[in-house]
Amino acid sequence: MKNSNPTLKSIALKLGVSVTTVSRALNGKSNRYRISKETELKILKAAKELAYSPNQLARGLRLKRTNTIGYIIPDISNPFFASIAKSVEKSARKFGYSIILCDSEESTDIEKESLQLMLNRKVDGLIISPVGLEVSHLVAVSQKNIPIVLLDRYFPNLNLPFVTSDNYQGALEAVNLLIENGHTRIACIQGLKNTSPNNDRVRGYKDAHLNKQLTIDESLIVGDSFGEDNGYIETKLLLRKNPLPTAIFSVSNLISLGAIRAISEEGLKIPEDISMISFDDQPYSRFLSTPMTTVSQQSTQIGQIATKLLLDQIESKRSHDPQGIFLPTKIILRDSIKRNINLKLKSIG
Amino acid sequence: MKNSNPTLKSIALKLGVSVTTVSRALNGKSNRYRISKETELKILKAAKELAYSPNQLARGLRLKRTNTIGYIIPDISNPFFASIAKSVEKSARKFGYSIILCDSEESTDIEKESLQLMLNRKVDGLIISPVGLEVSHLVAVSQKNIPIVLLDRYFPNLNLPFVTSDNYQGALEAVNLLIENGHTRIACIQGLKNTSPNNDRVRGYKDAHLNKQLTIDESLIVGDSFGEDNGYIETKLLLRKNPLPTAIFSVSNLISLGAIRAISEEGLKIPEDISMISFDDQPYSRFLSTPMTTVSQQSTQIGQIATKLLLDQIESKRSHDPQGIFLPTKIILRDSIKRNINLKLKSIG
DNA sequence: ATGAAAGCGCTAACAG
DNA sequence: CTGTTAGCGCTTTCAT
Numbered sequence: 001m002k003n004s005n006p007t008l009k010s011i012a013l014k015l016g017v018s019v020t021t022v023s024r025a026l027n028g029k030s031n032r033y034r035i036s037k038e039t040e041l042k043i044l045k046a047a048k049e050l051a052y053s054p055n056q057l058a059r060g061l062r063l064k065r066t067n068t069i070g071y072i073i074p075d076i077s078n079p080f081f082a083s084i085a086k087s088v089e090k091s092a093r094k095f096g097y098s099i100i101l102c103d104s105e106e107s108t109d110i111e112k113e114s115l116q117l118m119l120n121r122k123v124d125g126l127i128i129s130p131v132g133l134e135v136s137h138l139v140a141v142s143q144k145n146i147p148i149v150l151l152d153r154y155f156p157n158l159n160l161p162f163v164t165s166d167n168y169q170g171a172l173e174a175v176n177l178l179i180e181n182g183h184t185r186i187a188c189i190q191g192l193k194n195t196s197p198n199n200d201r202v203r204g205y206k207d208a209h210l211n212k213q214l215t216i217d218e219s220l221i222v223g224d225s226f227g228e229d230n231g232y233i234e235t236k237l238l239l240r241k242n243p244l245p246t247a248i249f250s251v252s253n254l255i256s257l258g259a260i261r262a263i264s265e266e267g268l269k270i271p272e273d274i275s276m277i278s279f280d281d282q283p284y285s286r287f288l289s290t291p292m293t294t295v296s297q298q299s300t301q302i303g304q305i306a307t308k309l310l311l312d313q314i315e316s317k318r319s320h321d322p323q324g325i326f327l328p329t330k331i332i333l334r335d336s337i338k339r340n341i342n343l344k345l346k347s348i349g
Numbered sequence: 350m351k352n353s354n355p356t357l358k359s360i361a362l363k364l365g366v367s368v369t370t371v372s373r374a375l376n377g378k379s380n381r382y383r384i385s386k387e388t389e390l391k392i393l394k395a396a397k398e399l400a401y402s403p404n405q406l407a408r409g410l411r412l413k414r415t416n417t418i419g420y421i422i423p424d425i426s427n428p429f430f431a432s433i434a435k436s437v438e439k440s441a442r443k444f445g446y447s448i449i450l451c452d453s454e455e456s457t458d459i460e461k462e463s464l465q466l467m468l469n470r471k472v473d474g475l476i477i478s479p480v481g482l483e484v485s486h487l488v489a490v491s492q493k494n495i496p497i498v499l500l501d502r503y504f505p506n507l508n509l510p511f512v513t514s515d516n517y518q519g520a521l522e523a524v525n526l527l528i529e530n531g532h533t534r535i536a537c538i539q540g541l542k543n544t545s546p547n548n549d550r551v552r553g554y555k556d557a558h559l560n561k562q563l564t565i566d567e568s569l570i571v572g573d574s575f576g577e578d579n580g581y582i583e584t585k586l587l588l589r590k591n592p593l594p595t596a597i598f599s600v601s602n603l604i605s606l607g608a609i610r611a612i613s614e615e616g617l618k619i620p621e622d623i624s625m626i627s628f629d630d631q632p633y634s635r636f637l638s639t640p641m642t643t644v645s646q647q648s649t650q651i652g653q654i655a656t657k658l659l660l661d662q663i664e665s666k667r668s669h670d671p672q673g674i675f676l677p678t679k680i681i682l683r684d685s686i687k688r689n690i691n692l693k694l695k696s697i698g
Numbered sequence: 699a700t701g702a703a704a705g706c707g708c709t710a711a712c713a714g
Numbered sequence: 715c716t717g718t719t720a721g722c723g724c725t726t727t728c729a730t
Contacts, residue, residue: 023709257633287638383700406724
């Protein structure tokens, strides 16, 4: 059975040269090692005929470099993460790297497990949007000098490079917009607690209030996940409050979908009965029954920069000063915010 | 520097046993090889202390099995594919396999390149939603006895297993629905030509007409990609036709978004001015300004079945009879179809 | 009950 | 200009 894949050895045997020479010729090192034109050509020719292509397992084992990066995200079906994934994969491919993908489903256990799996597969580096509640495994990786870049979520007091949106500023502007439109009872439906995007957005929400001397009603800050169900459930409950909030600041696109569902079930209209602004712009946002005013993130750029940052670390062995990068967000004005007539602002900055 | 990762050798050295023994103990073969309880325990203990975990590169090289599968899709940011990706990854993980992901961007070149990359990395099998215009590379893989499963797109006269929706039937029902509502000038905005989902949907569109003795106006079958731009451009053009089509059958969710954009730009309303039905149900479909009537696919199941099919092939070496699996679609009735008053049907079945 | 040795396919140090 | 040798970390014959 010569039916198995061609190897350096099989080529060498066939041509009566050594494996080394074949390896050198095929790696474009003919000049450096002064391989005769003749030998080189016959090797290249044979390789082509046999459709030789190198076994990356063997190569990786020998070189301790696999041109593979591990990528862990909490939910690939969330369009925000999907579009980041697209740009990560594309950038990585451009530089000759492949992606091993894991969806952690917002579970720290799966995240840890996947991380270990990737290490065993000797990825050259990791891009990860951590679930965000535990960090020990990430620190451990970093201490092993395996390059790692956090994406979307970071840890303020941890020395790991990250790329994320300026969630604080984005939330601040979003809530400011509501306040400027006369809203003072603004609900905030938050995502997974103790993740940086959530923390920063909630902080922005609060500071927007404080800046305008508005008191913060903690009972209006609700929810605990980035998913649609959370948006639905919390909105159902919010709409039973008395007095009703006049506006909702929703911390993710999926939460908003759930909120919209609840609002429409209750027979209410956006923005007539309740105003809304949502994080994450999506292609469909403008076509919703009420076109949604959103805080748009630069997802493509986030993916590109994270990949760049990682590959820099991988290819220049020296570990850079870990840097954190915040990308600006942009408010996209549509029709989901109504001016609130019951203006009761104590003061308008 | 004993700082590097622990290996079988380092454990063996430390304990004064052989690598073989360590390997056996850690692979749960202590009984089979009658390793003494004492030795076994001290090996397990040491492995735990050192946080040993096996180098999968080395293992894969030796075993010719990597527990990795390659997954190639044309657009991970398309929510249809994203949700399939989620289920593929999840199923694979459940059975101990990791995913190498590539986005071919609907380019046959990238697809081929990625395929080769994956083969070099010795994946145990491949799941691929081929761009669909060329098959030679897929056939070649299959002939090397590397398990492969096509997902979403298949080739009717090619002997490769596949999983897809019953696109023909789905389209037939969709267009029937339009016809039953009195529409006879129905535009079809199609996706990438010569891909099976597109072909089958267009075939369904045509047969629905033929079944009701309606003539097919080829000039109403337009478009050439599954993306949003295509939907936008083709709808812009369609709306300049005279007489206007009274309904649109859109072959993908992204096409529909583009179509909606064009329709709203032209100051028209769905369904008052033009009716619409779209392939692919999405979480947001019901919240569009006109809740969209859609043909829903079982994306999660498609992913699960494809993975199952592949793993079956991988784990029982024998190559099964390649089978094609069609999953039923379901029409989800909403508000985007209006009864057409100008009933001019020659006959109603 | 355990080990020595070979080899998966590749590259690099060293030797001519 | 080319080859020999060693070794990456693992599993598996074959010995004992």
